Amino acid sequence: MRVSIIQASLVWADKLKNLEYFDREIAQLGGQTDLIVLPEMFATGFVMDASKVAEPMNGVIMQWMANHASKLDCVITGSVAIKEKGKFYNRLIWMRPDGSFEYTDKRHLFRMGNEQEYFTAGEKPLVVTLKGWKVRPLICYDLRFPVWSKNRLIDGQYEYDLLIYVANWPASRSYVWKSLLTARAIENQAYCIGVNRIGKDGKGIPHSGNSMVLDFKGRFQVNAPANKSYTETALLDYTELTSFRQRFAVGLDWDSFTIH
Template sequence: MNDLKVSLVQTALHWEDAKANRAHFDSLLASVEDVDIIFLPEMFSTGFSMKPEELAEPMGGPTVSWMMAQAAAKSAVIAGSVIILEEGNYFNRLIWAEPNGIVKSYDKRHRFTYAGEDEHYTAGADRPTWELKGWKVRPQVCYDLRFPVWSRNDNDYDLIFYVANWPERRNYPWKTLLRARAIENMACVVGLNRVGEDGNGVAHSGDSVILNALGEPIAEATPHQEEVITAVLSKEELQSTRERFRFLNDRDQFDIKV
């Protein structure tokens, strides 16, 4: 069975400065080798800004192009969210750039109304699942974590990941809900959060983690520190856990309306 090796880049971000952030990630990724997926934070090129009119890029812009180049150079998927302008709408868009030049995307469904995200960004409506090395992968962005129905595993994914700008003052829900999503969905979970203070004075502690299907940590980042953590996810272990604990077989059946 194919294992999946993933790296999480927990870092501070330059506020509303895409060029500086791309240069920063150039440095951070220099030592990352021989992995399958490299995860970057939510809005990694700008920070969690409510100024899409000034900061948005098209899909063919410099940040997505940079992700494609990094994916090719590292022979790994690069995944992180970017402010994108498309057909007159602004999206908090998760970009999944593959080494072969294919780019897939997921638009954040749940906009953080507490910060006014709903006033600036259009909500997504799709729940894509992508395949890599025999793993089915479900993308999510930050605030999506609070909505278990949207994260529901209908036996159609193996790994769910959340890239975030989750404030330190609410890090208890962050840590708790990540474990809940793993346990209830019998899936591996990646939760990547930034560190440092943003341009609005909001502090972030990181608390990035990789969890197995029982909600147990496989790897954890040091809070408040810039670092890259890497772990190998075992498909054999995941299937063994699911065969031993057949909780997904007892799930309720319902449809999600968007």
């Protein structure tokens, strides 16, 4: 499966400028990818005043995602500030070429940024399928919580093959970002992708990007340069993944658990 990541500097609360940037980057990927991964809140930046940036599920950003997914015949994913039934959600959208979509809401809201005061936490994990792959997409701070990210072996089948995190992860904690992404790939015996923004946000907080695609051993497939806009496509090999799982069957010894 071909997966493209887009590491970008987001303009604070400016949907038009951000979408115009992604228009240009996405246009280059036509016929070359199966999945495009954008950062967390890619159209606005990590703006906490949700009432100023949030859209309904039939808003401009959702339509934009549907249009590009259709044109490029691929899935596009990233998170969006959504308003629904009087509440706000940091919602990851999984947009398919036919306009159908699925979503998951950020489970762990970043309290050091007071996200929990503006947004409502998600409760349901999501696993989607694409070209025979099972994919688990998550959002930023969720990376710090290994139980919420944990893969499981159920009746001999792995719950997912690819783990994705979209993020606005500050440069001051880039070492943590890189370390935890590597750990999640290794401990879950899955490919792992982290797509982060660059540049200073509206509060003056710098972000270095350090987006990456890791294989099931924690080895780099793509290692984006820090502090630079960057678009790259990686080819993920399902045969190599399944072969490794058979040879090194850690999943058979995983602990069973229930999340409450």
